[in-house]
Amino acid sequence: MDKISNLSEDIKSASNRTEITSRRDFFKKTAAISAVAATSVLSPIKLKADDTAIIHEVEWGVKLGDKVTKNPYGLPSPYEHNNVRRNDPLLSSGDSYATVSMCPLHESEGIITPNGLFFTRDHGGTAHVDPEQFRLMIHGKVKKEIVLTLDQLKRYPSVTRTHFIECPANGSTDWRAPQYNNLQFLKGMMSSAEWTGVLLKTVLDDLGLEDDAVWMLAEGSDNAGNPRTIPVEKALDDAMLVWGQNGEALRAEQGYPLRLLVPGWEGNLNTKWLKRLEFSDKPWHTKEETSKYTMLQKSGKAIRYFWINEVNSVITSPCPEKPWTDLKKGDLVEVEGLAWSGQGTITNVDVSLDGGDNWVEASLKGLVLPKSWTRFSYIMRWDGKPLLLSSRAVDDLGSVQPTIDEETSKQGVESIYHRNGIVTWEVTSKGEVNNVHIRKHKA
C-alpha cells in the first residue's frame, strides 16, 4: 500500500472531524462529562443592534485623559489587572520566599514576556542589590583573576539575544496525572526576554583560561547564593553575563544588576544577583545539583547535570483560561501556541485534533530563533464537536517531543524535573477546555 497517498487522505480527514469520528469514533469512549469545569469562562459580549457603545458618546471620549506627567514609568491599563503572575502555596516550602510565581502564558503575546510578568523563582526571596556595591569576581583557573564594578563590566562590547528561561520543574505536577486545569500553572514556570549583556567568551578570551579549566562555578550574592556548576564549554559557546532585559535594566526578580544567562538550560543555572565565577578542573556538586535538581529514575539511581530543557510545546489558544465558549459551530478559528527547545531551533510543530492519533503540520509564525520561544499557528473550522487538541514540536537536532507514555516508559514518574510530554486540551462541545492526559492507565 502506498503509505504517502494514504497519508494525504488522513491529512484531509484530520482537517475534517466528521471523518475521524466515523473512522475511529474515539470520542464515544471518552464521552463522560468531565468532572472539572473550565476555571474561568468569559461570557462573551453580546452585540445588539444600535449598540450604545457606538451610538452614545463613551466616557473617555468626552473628557481629558491623564496628564503626560502622571506616570513617569508607564503602567498597564487598569483593566488588565488580572494579567498577573500567580503563586500556589503548595509549590513553596511553606512560605513566600523559597517559591515560584507563574507567568500568565494564557495572556502572553508573541515571544517576549513583559518584565513585570516574567516568572520568578527565588530560593530565599528577591534580593535588592545596590549597584554601587556590586562586584563581580572571576578567579581560579584563569590566567588573570579579576574584580569588576558594574560600570567596568558594561564597558565590554554587548550583544542582544532573545532566549526563554524555563525552570526544569515546569509541568512537574503532571508526572502522575493531570492536576491543574490551567495553562498558567501547567507551563508558567517559563518566560522569554530579549537579553543584553556581554558574551562570557569575550571576557574569558580576554582573561585567558588555564588548560585544565573545565568547570565553572557561578554564585549569586543573595542569601541563598544558589551556586551551580557549568562546563567551560558552555561558557565559551553562548553563555552571557546580562544586565539588560527587554530594553531596560534587569528586574530585581531577575537578578538585578547582573545574571548569568545559559541559553536553553535549566532556569536555576541562570544565576541571579551574580557575584562570583570560579574555574576549576573538578565539578562542585552543590546542594541544588545533588539533593534537588537531579532526576530519580526507575532503577533507583538519579540523573545529575541534566542541563537542557528538552524540545517542548503547548497550545496557548485555546486553553482552560481562554476557551472557545464564544464560538459557534462552523466558526473559523486559529489554534495558536508556543514551541521551544533548549538544544536548538524549532523546525516543525504538528497539531492533532484527536489526541495524537492523526497529526497535521502547523505553520511557524514570526521570528524563529535558536533556544527561543517560537509561535505556531493552525487555522481550522470548528464543527462544534469535542476535540482532543495536542501539539508536538521538533527541533533541528531531530528531537521530537515525546508522548507521555514514551517519556514515562524511560523515566518512570519520580523525575520531578524535565517533563516534556505532549500536552492535550480536551475541548468540549460547549467550547470549554480541560487539561487531560493521553496515557495508558487503569479505567
Next chain:
Amino acid sequence: MYILENTKLKKIIAGLGLATSILLLSGCVADKEASAKRAVDGGMKYEIKNGKYTSYHVNTQETKDFKYGRTPTKREITAWDIDVRPDGKGAPMYDMKHGVVVLDEDGNKKVAEGSVEWGNELYDAKCAMCHGDFGAGGKGYPTLSGGDIKSLTNQLQNPADDVPTEEPPRRAIGSYWPYASTLFWYIQDAMPFPNPKSLSNSETYAITAYLLMENGVTIDGEELDEEFVMNREQFLKVKMPNRDGFYPNVDTPENPKQGVENITKFLGDPSNYGTGTRCMTDCIKGETPVLRIKNEMNNFTPPASTVRDLPKVESKAGSVHPGLAGYEANCSACHGNAAIGAPVVGDKAVWAEVTTKGLDKVYHNGINGINAMPPKGGNMDLSDSEVKTIIDYMINASK
C-alpha cells in the same frame, strides 16, 4: 469555501516522502557528521558565518586586551571563596571571618571543630522550628533525615500502579545526598533560612555532625556519638550511603574533560530519557486513553481570573506600620506559616491568647525567646525596641 491546507507537509511529501524524512530525523541522532557540530549539551552548535550568528548580525572585530577591573586581593578571594567540594577543597581548618583566620584569646588560630552534642543544641535553637525535631520535617520545610537508600526504588510507575508503596522514595540527607560537602557548604552559606551566613565554621561543623548522626552516617564504620567532634580531618572521611546513586560519572580527576564528555554523550542521545517519533497518522493503537483530572489543584494567589474590569479600590485608610518591614525580614518565615507551630499573624484567636498576660510579657518572650523560638527570632542584630515595634505590628495585624 475555506480549505485547510498543510503546505509544509506537502513539501516534505513531495521532496522526500514522509517515511524517509522520519528516518532522517531519527537517524540524525547517531549521524557522525552532525555530532561534530554538537554543543556540550549534545544539542546544536551554531558558528558565526559571514558576520552572522544564526539570524543575529555580529560585530566580528577583535575583542581582546581590555584593561578593565583589577586583580582581587588574596583576602578578597578568601572571603568569597567559601565553597566546599567533595574532594575537601574549601573544608575549613580554622574558623574564618572576613577573609582571615579567627584568633582565640591567646592569639592562636582557632581550630574549626564542633561536637554532635553542640550541634544538637544549635539545631534545636536555630533549625528545629523549620525542619522539625531530629530533622524529621513536618513543618513545611525540607525533611533532613529518615528513609533509606533502598526506598529510592519504591516508585509509582504511572497512574496504572495506583497502589501506594509501603514507603515512597525518600530524598533526605542520608538516603539521597551523595556528598557531605554540600551539606556543610549549604548550612554555612545559606542557613538558618531567615538569618544566613551567621554561623561560625565551628558551629557549622557541629550542626553537620549532628545531622550526619541523625541520618545514621558512619565514619570509619563507627556511628557518631554525642562526644564525636567534627573537624576538617574527620569531615574528609565521611562517605555518604548514596554516593554511587548518580550518573553520568562526572568525577574523572585523571582526565577532567572526560566527565563533561560523559554528560555530552548522555544528553546527546534522547533515547536515554525519552523521545518521540514523528508519526503522522494512525499513531494510537486501540482506544485513545484519556485521563482526566481527579483532584484539581486551584488554590491560587491571586485567584484565577481573566475578567477585564476596573480593580476594586483598596482602602487607603491607615499608613504602613513601622514594624511591617522588620516582620517580613525576620519573623514571617515562621509566623506566616501555620505548619511551624508559631502563632500565625492574622489568627485573631491565637493572638488574643498570646496577649492575655499583657503586652510586657509578649515583649519579654519576643526578646528572650520562648519554646522553639530563639531570642529575637534568631536575629541578635535587632535592638529591643525594634523587636517591640515588630511585635506591635504582629498584634495589630492579628486584631
